[in-house]
Amino acid sequence: xxxxxxxxxxxxxxxxxxxxxxxxxxxxxxxxxxxxxxxxxxxxxxxxxxxxxxxxxxxxxxxxxxxxxxxxxxxxxxxxxxxxxxxxxxxxxxxxxxxxxxxxxxxxxxxxxxxxxxxxxxxxxxxxxxxxxxxxxxxxxxxxxxxxxxxxxxxxxxxxxxxxxxxxxxxxxxxxxxxxxxxxxxxxxxxxxxxxxxxxxxxxxxxxxxxxxxxxxxxxxxxxxxxxxxxxxxxxxxxxxxxxxxxxxxxxxxxxxxxxxxxxxxxxxxxxxxxxxxxxxxxxxxxxxxxxxxxxxxxxxxxxxxxxxxxxxxxxxxxxxxxxxxxxxxxxxxxxxxxxxxxxxxxxxxxxxxxxxxxxxxxxxxxxxxxxxxxxxxxxxxxxxxxxxxxxxxxxxxxxxxxxxxxxxxxxxxxxxxxxxxxxxxxxxxxxxxxxxxxxxxxxxxxxxxxxxxxxxxxxxxxxxxxxxxxxxxxxxxxxxxxxxxxxxxxxxxxxxxxxxxxxxxxxxxxxxxxxxxxxxxxxxxxxxxxxxxxxxxxxxxxxxxxxxxxxxxxxxxxxxxxxx
Amino acid sequence: xxxxxxxxxxxxxxxxxxxxxxxxxxxxxxxxxxxxxxxxxxxxxxxxxxxxxxxxxxxxxxxxxxxxxxxxxxxxxxxxxxxxxxxxxxxxxxxxxxxxxxxxxxxxxxxxxxxxxxxxxxxxxxxxxxxxxxxxxxxxxxxxxxxxxxxxxxxxxxxxxxxxxxxxxxxxxxxxxxxxxxxxxxxxxxxxxxxxxxxxxxxxxxxxxxxxxxxxxxxxxxxxxxxxxxxxxxxxxxxxxxxxxxxxxxxxxxxxxxxxx
Numbered sequence: 001x002x003x004x005x006x007x008x009x010x011x012x013x014x015x016x017x018x019x020x021x022x023x024x025x026x027x028x029x030x031x032x033x034x035x036x037x038x039x040x041x042x043x044x045x046x047x048x049x050x051x052x053x054x055x056x057x058x059x060x061x062x063x064x065x066x067x068x069x070x071x072x073x074x075x076x077x078x079x080x081x082x083x084x085x086x087x088x089x090x091x092x093x094x095x096x097x098x099x100x101x102x103x104x105x106x107x108x109x110x111x112x113x114x115x116x117x118x119x120x121x122x123x124x125x126x127x128x129x130x131x132x133x134x135x136x137x138x139x140x141x142x143x144x145x146x147x148x149x150x151x152x153x154x155x156x157x158x159x160x161x162x163x164x165x166x167x168x169x170x171x172x173x174x175x176x177x178x179x180x181x182x183x184x185x186x187x188x189x190x191x192x193x194x195x196x197x198x199x200x201x202x203x204x205x206x207x208x209x210x211x212x213x214x215x216x217x218x219x220x221x222x223x224x225x226x227x228x229x230x231x232x233x234x235x236x237x238x239x240x241x242x243x244x245x246x247x248x249x250x251x252x253x254x255x256x257x258x259x260x261x262x263x264x265x266x267x268x269x270x271x272x273x274x275x276x277x278x279x280x281x282x283x284x285x286x287x288x289x290x291x292x293x294x295x296x297x298x299x300x301x302x303x304x305x306x307x308x309x310x311x312x313x314x315x316x317x318x319x320x321x322x323x324x325x326x327x328x329x330x331x332x333x334x335x336x337x338x339x340x341x342x343x344x345x346x347x348x349x350x351x352x353x354x355x356x357x358x359x360x361x362x363x364x365x366x367x368x369x370x371x372x373x374x375x376x377x378x379x380x381x382x383x384x385x386x387x388x389x390x391x392x393x394x395x396x397x398x399x400x401x402x403x404x405x406x407x408x409x410x411x412x413x414x415x416x417x418x419x420x421x422x423x424x425x426x427x428x429x430x431x432x433x434x435x436x437x438x439x440x441x442x443x444x445x446x447x448x449x450x451x452x453x454x455x456x457x458x459x460x461x462x463x464x465x466x467x468x469x470x471x472x473x474x475x476x477x478x479x480x481x482x483x484x485x486x487x488x489x490x491x492x493x494x495x496x497x498x499x500x501x502x503x504x505x506x507x508x509x510x511x512x513x514x515x516x517x518x519x520x521x522x523x524x525x526x527x528x529x530x531x532x533x534x535x536x537x538x539x540x541x542x543x544x545x546x547x548x549x550x551x552x553x554x555x556x557x558x559x560x561x562x563x564x565x
Numbered sequence: 566x567x568x569x570x571x572x573x574x575x576x577x578x579x580x581x582x583x584x585x586x587x588x589x590x591x592x593x594x595x596x597x598x599x600x601x602x603x604x605x606x607x608x609x610x611x612x613x614x615x616x617x618x619x620x621x622x623x624x625x626x627x628x629x630x631x632x633x634x635x636x637x638x639x640x641x642x643x644x645x646x647x648x649x650x651x652x653x654x655x656x657x658x659x660x661x662x663x664x665x666x667x668x669x670x671x672x673x674x675x676x677x678x679x680x681x682x683x684x685x686x687x688x689x690x691x692x693x694x695x696x697x698x699x700x701x702x703x704x705x706x707x708x709x710x711x712x713x714x715x716x717x718x719x720x721x722x723x724x725x726x727x728x729x730x731x732x733x734x735x736x737x738x739x740x741x742x743x744x745x746x747x748x749x750x751x752x753x754x755x756x757x758x759x760x761x762x763x764x765x766x767x768x769x770x771x772x773x774x775x776x777x778x779x780x781x782x783x784x785x786x787x788x789x790x791x792x793x794x795x796x797x798x799x800x801x802x803x804x805x806x807x808x809x810x811x812x813x814x815x816x817x818x819x820x821x822x823x824x825x826x
Contacts, residue, residue, distance in 0.1 A: 040731055041615040041623045101712045104702035106723045113714030149701035208616045241592055244618045326637050438604035487611035487682040
């Protein structure tokens with residue numbers, strides 16, 4: 001079997017992957033992008049509310065600066081973010097927004113013609129640039145247009161099953177060509193993971209169905225540790241039932257939260273910021289209302305937008321109105337929306353420096369797949385799109401010029417991996433007897449949500465780990481039960497389940513070992529933040545089993561304080 | 566509920582209509598139903614999906630003879646809303662199927678594109694046509710230090726077209742695409758018009774000429790199926806009408822698609 005050669009492989013076609021690939025193209029490199037779905041189907045497309053940048057366009061925030069943006073981000077992160085990386089991101093934010101605007105993204109505008117900005121949680125004033133409530137969609141289409149105009153080579157519907165490693169160096173990958181049902185070997189001196197997060201490890205998630213932690217699992221398989229995997233963001237407002245995201249912009253534009261008694265309960269949790277407290281705080285407030293019997297039947301509260309009126313909703317939140325009508329049968333102009341917390345963002349991921357380099361030579365990561373860390377224990381709304389553009393570009397820009405000096409890929413290692421993976425996956429595709437994928441996956445997602453969800457405690461997590469071991473034990477006998485062939489989506493689901501199972505212990509063990517509450521990690525048995533013991537990053541290594549080590553947080557610019565809103 | 570799903574096996578190159586009976590709880594979408602069939606009854610069923618929230622454009626297919634996103638289509642809503650009857654017929658609509666429209670759900674692949682397997686179609690032609698219109702901004706001069714100024718009214722007009730998610734539902738619903746394989750189609754033309762409209766664009770009028778041909782603006786017959794099936798409310802027919810008016814003002818004559826060979 002012939003191998004395919006490129007100078008760099010980018011895995012994932014969302015904002016981070018495309019921006020990284022473009023930076024590599026601009027450096028004159030032969031880069032190829034592999035993605036399991038068409039790039040426009042990537043989860044970036046679903047981002048609604050906006051992208052933060054200290055443009056100072058809003059009359060209420062003319063004196064905004066990257067420094068203030070960084071300070072809000074660090075505080076929002078409950079001080080677990082690396083402050084040098086946060087400063088880099090916030091400093092480059094205006095340029096990132098202007099760049100996409102210059103390439104064609106249509107942003108919403110103020111009357112004076114400048115890019116409009118709206119308030120989001122964790123800032124005190126409007127800093128979030130937006131394109132109605134379709135910001136991710138507009139950015140992704142622009143980047144894809146730009147990438148195709150530049151001639152980017154895209155391997156569409158290629159599912160990467162493993163990274164090739166030789167002498168501790170990543171040297172390529174192996175992928176299933178879904179449409180042709182053949183395995184291919186790709187040799188390259190550098191591989192960039194831009195595969196998004198691991199949201200679908202949890203039963204209630206706003207994420208696309210494809211967000212199965214592929215990059216984190218691939219990295220782990222290549223000997224790379226994972227960072228801060230226990231930090232999982234639960235978005236406060238997802239449509240009850242379908243868990244489709246209702247953007248923070250709904251609250252930014254004036255939406256309020258009400259419990260069964262019609263009480264605006266946020267006053268009891270974040271007196272000043274109210275509905276615009278950071279996501280972890282609002283999510284816990286809603287969950288507490290539900291747990292203590294003040295929610296509605298079915299486990300939700302109300303997000304009331306009716307005071308905004310039809311014209312403001314149609315102008316600023318047209319997509320939200322459509323989603324509410326389509327998926328909940330409720331018109332937010334007339335009635336409040338039923339909302340509940342759902343998994344939304346993966347703060348943890350593949351550890352990188354501020355230029356995308358991981359601890360493993362030849363392996364890079366950016367976007368939600370990576371943990372730089374700029375989001376620490378809790379990401380602020382509007383910072384994830386920014387992360388993808390800034391660190392996507394930085395990763396490509398740093399990697400590009402040095403690529404010719406990297407060691408040539410080890411073809412024998414790739415060929416050997418290709419043989420082994422072909423054998424393994426062919427056998428898996430036709431295995432008739434065993435556990436079905438879907439029920440086992442459902443069990444995994446349920447246990448992760450129930451035992452490692454919005455609220456955690458030691459006993460419950462220990463029980464969750466036992467359940468997880470039970471699921472792992474049965475995963476070895478998964479049956480796909482098809483005759484093979486192209487577009488074997490059940491096989492894809494089986495491979496994704498392997499990925500989810502590979503990373504689940506890192507999330508679970510990291511959470512159990514972290515005996516404190518910080519950001520999105522909220523323990524009933526350790527309700528306080530413990531800076532003496534845990535102002536540090538968790539690194540999960542896969543040896544015989546998952547082992548945890550800890551690394552210092554890069555502090556220095558902003559003093560660590562009590563976090564109150 | 567009885568689901569009838571069009572299957573295609575690329576190895577034997579044969580099609581068949583499979584029947585599946587599944588429960589349909591309140592709130593179930595057609596995409597949910599397809600997953601239930603795949604997970605419980607037939608693991609070999611293939612269909613594309615990603616966001617399940619009507620923004621990614623993966624799952625356009627022909628459901629009860631109307632091109633729609635499977636994720637956005639509630640099973641319960643399929644009955645009692647006779648949208649199909651408002652569409653101008655094309656071959657896929659008229660193709661007979663053993664199906665009772667009042668009680669059964671018929672799921673077929675998106676028309677006007679080659680089928681690869683079951684409900685998965687080959688989108689190559691659709692994206693080739695998208696490339697023809699050179700969909701990337703070509704500004705007149707070097708960009709300003711900050712943003713190009715743009716009024717909210719200009720944004721509102723552009724948004725009509727930037728909302729397109731390239732799901733190809735319009736392409737599958739278009740009677741002209743059905744008859745004329747090289748017709749660029751509603752989505753590509755709407756995209757072209759979006760760049761023509763853009764105040765940052767430097768080649769507004771020259772762009773219109775990219776589709777001043779029998780495969781472009783002049784092939785449209787204004788059946789407006791495109792607008793009716795668009796899950797994002799994009800009106801390609803309006804873009805096409807306005808582009809034609811602009812071309813006429815530029816002194817261009819209509820080019821009848823029937824004249825070209």
